[in-house]
Amino acid sequence: MKNWKMNIQNLLLTMRPYRGEMSVAILCALLKQASVIGAAALTSFVVGLALQGDFRSNRTILIGSLIACILIRAIAFFGEMYFAHDVAFRVIRNYRVSLYDKICMIAPAYTLRTQTGQLGQSLVADVEILELFLAHTFSSFLVACAVTVIIIGVLFHISPILSLFLFAAAVLLYWVPYSRRKQSDREGEKQRGALAEANTALVESVQGLREITTLRGTERFKEMIHERMSRLYASQYEYGKIKGNEVMLTHLICGLFTASVMAIGALLVRSGTLRMTMYPVAVMLSTVVLGPVMELTTVAQELGIVFAASNRVQNTLQQLPEVVDEGTLDPVKQECQVRFEDVSFSYEEEAVLKQVSFTVAPKQTVVLVGHTGAGKSTCANLLLRYWDVDQGRITINGTDIRDYKIASLREMISAVQQETYLFHDSVKENIRIGKTDASDEEIRLAAAKANATEFIEELPEGYDTVTGERGYRLSGGQRQRISIARTLLRDTPIVIFDEAVSNLDTENEKYIQDTLREQLKNKTVIMIAHRLSTIVAADKIIMLDHGRVVAQGSHEDLLARSEAYRSLIRNQLIQY
Numbered sequence: 348m349k350n351w352k353m354n355i356q357n358l359l360l361t362m363r364p365y366r367g368e369m370s371v372a373i374l375c376a377l378l379k380q381a382s383v384i385g386a387a388a389l390t391s392f393v394v395g396l397a398l399q400g401d402f403r404s405n406r407t408i409l410i411g412s413l414i415a416c417i418l419i420r421a422i423a424f425f426g427e428m429y430f431a432h433d434v435a436f437r438v439i440r441n442y443r444v445s446l447y448d449k450i451c452m453i454a455p456a457y458t459l460r461t462q463t464g465q466l467g468q469s470l471v472a473d474v475e476i477l478e479l480f481l482a483h484t485f486s487s488f489l490v491a492c493a494v495t496v497i498i499i500g501v502l503f504h505i506s507p508i509l510s511l512f513l514f515a516a517a518v519l520l521y522w523v524p525y526s527r528r529k530q531s532d533r534e535g536e537k538q539r540g541a542l543a544e545a546n547t548a549l550v551e552s553v554q555g556l557r558e559i560t561t562l563r564g565t566e567r568f569k570e571m572i573h574e575r576m577s578r579l580y581a582s583q584y585e586y587g588k589i590k591g592n593e594v595m596l597t598h599l600i601c602g603l604f605t606a607s608v609m610a611i612g613a614l615l616v617r618s619g620t621l622r623m624t625m626y627p628v629a630v631m632l633s634t635v636v637l638g639p640v641m642e643l644t645t646v647a648q649e650l651g652i653v654f655a656a657s658n659r660v661q662n663t664l665q666q667l668p669e670v671v672d673e674g675t676l677d678p679v680k681q682e683c684q685v686r687f688e689d690v691s692f693s694y695e696e697e698a699v700l701k702q703v704s705f706t707v708a709p710k711q712t713v714v715l716v717g718h719t720g721a722g723k724s725t726c727a728n729l730l731l732r733y734w735d736v737d738q739g740r741i742t743i744n745g746t747d748i749r750d751y752k753i754a755s756l757r758e759m760i761s762a763v764q765q766e767t768y769l770f771h772d773s774v775k776e777n778i779r780i781g782k783t784d785a786s787d788e789e790i791r792l793a794a795a796k797a798n799a800t801e802f803i804e805e806l807p808e809g810y811d812t813v814t815g816e817r818g819y820r821l822s823g824g825q826r827q828r829i830s831i832a833r834t835l836l837r838d839t840p841i842v843i844f845d846e847a848v849s850n851l852d853t854e855n856e857k858y859i860q861d862t863l864r865e866q867l868k869n870k871t872v873i874m875i876a877h878r879l880s881t882i883v884a885a886d887k888i889i890m891l892d893h894g895r896v897v898a899q900g901s902h903e904d905l906l907a908r909s910e911a912y913r914s915l916i917r918n919q920l921i922q923y
Contacts, residue, residue: 535651
């Protein structure tokens with residue numbers, strides 16, 4: 348019950364900025380229902396008059412009133428649809444923006460442990476479902492309650508007995524979805540979860556289709572998709588049964604109520620307690636009044652899914668960031684010294700770094716080496732404050748990086764990752780991401796420094812060529828060179844290269860290393876590398892093993908005094 352109320356409160360709060368428009372939508376909905384009921388009452392009253400042969404004396408007023416009801420209904424229906432949906436779509440827009448802002452705030456920790464399909468479900472499908480409540484349920488509930496109360500009052504003056512029957516029927520109709528609310532919520536949650544799992548499987552399978560095909564894993568993934576879809580079908584089937592039972596009960600109640608009103612009304616006419624002219628009016632009002640209630644119960648049948656979607660959205664919005672931005676300082680773009688001082692860090696209770704200490708002096712290039720899982724990339728991620736250290740501290744020019752504003756800190760650092768992500772945009776705009784106000788000339792200069800000019804100009808539309816999703820139209824080496832151009836364009840005092848030349852051939856690698864050596868000579872550079880050519884050129888090498896620094900010094904020094912380093916060189920480096 349508490350969760351149900353909280354969902355409604357959260358959804359109502361989202362409409363508060365648009366309460367004026369929502370009030371107009373509710374007013375239009377009331378006018379629509381009033382005109383429908385008015386038209387029905389007038390029509391039935393005409394029938395009653397006709398039965399008594401007294402229609403002609405009032406026909407002008409009655410026909411005029413009936414036409415007015417029809418016109419009001421058309422205008423009110425348009426107003427309700429327009430204003431209610433306008434509010435709903437504005438709120439949905441706000442939800443999506445808020446969700447994206449939240450994901451940006453809690454990334455990358457949250458995004459790394461949440462699959463792409465799950466994120467897509469929250470950003471798109473779950474938010475879309477909320478339109479059902481925002482555009483239909485809220486106004487329908489108020490209108491149904493108001494109309495029911497008004498008509499019960501009107502019927503009471505016509506026949507107290509019939510008004511009591513109407514009250515009983517309305518209570519039963521409201522009770523049907525309410526009594527099954529817990530089961531509906533539970534099955535709705537299962538359905539949204541199964542849909543998210545199915546979406547995740549589909550997205551992952553499509554994104555990895557090349558690997559699936561190459562590794563002949565098609566049948567396995569087909570079986571997985573079939574299993575996820577079967578689970579989704581089973582959850583939808585169970586939810587459908589609940590809805591079916593509710594529909595059956597509501598229609599049964601309405602049918603029995605209508606038949607009872609007709610029978611009781613006829614007996615009342617026969618006994619003389621109800622005038623003949625009012626009999627059709629009573630029957631019609633009793634029937635029409637259930638329209639808003641039926642509409643509401645129909646929408647209420649979907650509230651299990653709506654609240655399940657709301658829960659998923661709220662769970663994301665309530666996620667706490669792994670890193671709290673409490674810094675107040677703005678770093679100055681100048682020569683920077685980076686120090687790791689007894690840094691320890693665990694990821695999900697697994698110790699990744701243990702009392703790591705090293706210094707990167709201004710204008711110095713340091714290479715982190717070690718076996719896979721030694722903690723090299725974790726050092727880079729901690730410097731960028733994707734996570735915070737558990738113990739120790741990381742400083743820039745003697746100041747703990749936690750004292751800096753996160754946005755300002757990241758303005759000081761550029762990173763070239765091994766897996767380059769390119770957006771479905773032009774080459775030019777993919778480079779410009781590093782500096783949004785960069786001129787075309789600056790972009791061309793950065794591309795030239797990254798040895799990317801030749802292949803870019805050979806593309807069908809040069810710098811305006813769209814790279815495709817994730818840059819699929821380019822080779823791995825071409826994507827890396829665009830990423831390097833992006834980094835050079837930013838011109839930050841600290842630069843991180845995580846296997847930045849791993850996809851380049853020997854010729855391109857040598858050219859870019861020579862270029863980078865010149866371009867980065869006044870910067871603090873941290874490289875993560877396996878290639879010997881990259882390691883040898885470094886000013887200092889930090890060797891990590893199982894999260895600890897086991898050796899540091901120049902290549903020649905480590906070869907002379909570190910067996911662990913010599914073993915790494917012998918067994919793992921590609922070009923040794």
